[in-house]
Amino acid sequence: MTSQTKPIDAYSLPTPNGQKVHIMLEELEVPWTYHRIDIGKGDQFKPDFLAISPNNKIPAIVDPEGPGGTPISIFESGAILKYLATKFGKFYPADPRQQVRVDEWVFWQAGGFGPMLGQNHHFALYAPEKIPYAIKRYVDETHRLYGVLNKQLEAQDYIAGDYSIADIMSIGWAQGWERQGQDINDFPNVKAWIERLGQRPAVVKGLQIGKDQPSSDLSQDKDAQKILFNQR
Missing domain, CATH: 1.20.1050.10 (Glutathione S-transferase Yfyf (Class Pi); Chain A, domain 2)
Known part of the structure; x- marks a missing residue:
């Protein structure tokens, strides 16, 4: 089974779409780092984030140990989960x-x-x-x-x-x-x-990751709330 030495970087939020990646990484038990993309402050439009997620939406990941041992960035939650499942040989059937x-x-x-x-x-x-x-x-x-x-x-x-x-x-x-x-x-x-x-346990933890980290008050920001549930 493939191992992971360097942490995978996940750029995300505790939304239904971001939680997919959180849960998957927890299920795989690989090292990873959560990076909050504060959409209330416009983080999704910053050049560094657009370089890995050109559709300016979360989640996105960077795997420093991608194919051939070189880094790879991936956006869209379905693509991320399939990549991780295929790389680590878990939660995706062989048949x-x-x-x-x-x-x-x-x-x-x-x-x-x-x-x-x-x-x-x-x-x-x-x-x-x-x-x-x-x-x-x-x-x-x-x-x-x-x-x-x-x-x-x-x-x-x-x-x-x-x-x-x-x-x-x-x-x-x-x-x-x-x-x-x-x-x-x-x-x-x-x-x-x-x-x-x-x-x-991985589902429980994945659903909670990021909820305790400070950010702009999205509960009072209607525009940000609209964006939240259109993230993929």
Whole structure:
């Protein structure tokens, strides 16, 4: 199994998307360093950060021990998790058919479960004008997506069979069901899955990393809050 000598640098925030990388690095038990990108102060637009994340969004990582032993930077949470899983040979299956199953649910999260829940947050919580049509649209789509996930978890403990990056991609978003206008009791399989992942120390720690570090007061900054839930 690949080892890691130098810490991996993670540029992130304790948001549902940043938490994916935190959890993954904790699960891998490799050395890593958390660097807070304070979006309330515009850190995401600084040249040093744009050099590794040209879409000016968190999370991003720099692995000083990349392919061939030279550093590599990676942005987009799905790409980061797949890179780490492949490098360290964990949480991503070796069998090609099972890889397809994991990839499907990684892209499902990145293309739907994250963005749609993010729009839910925006229109229901942060938009200066409350637009009933938009709120209903995204709350309803959130409900539909939870239903898809609930169906997938009907006969198995984890999204793609064994615990994998598919689960790590979705847990940060799924645990916010209440703020998304959902009743978790409508989705008993998702509820059990959230509780199951909550028994994993790396998940618990990954969800908390960065929450105790000082930054600008994002709770009072509506523009920053809008950005938070569009980070990937």
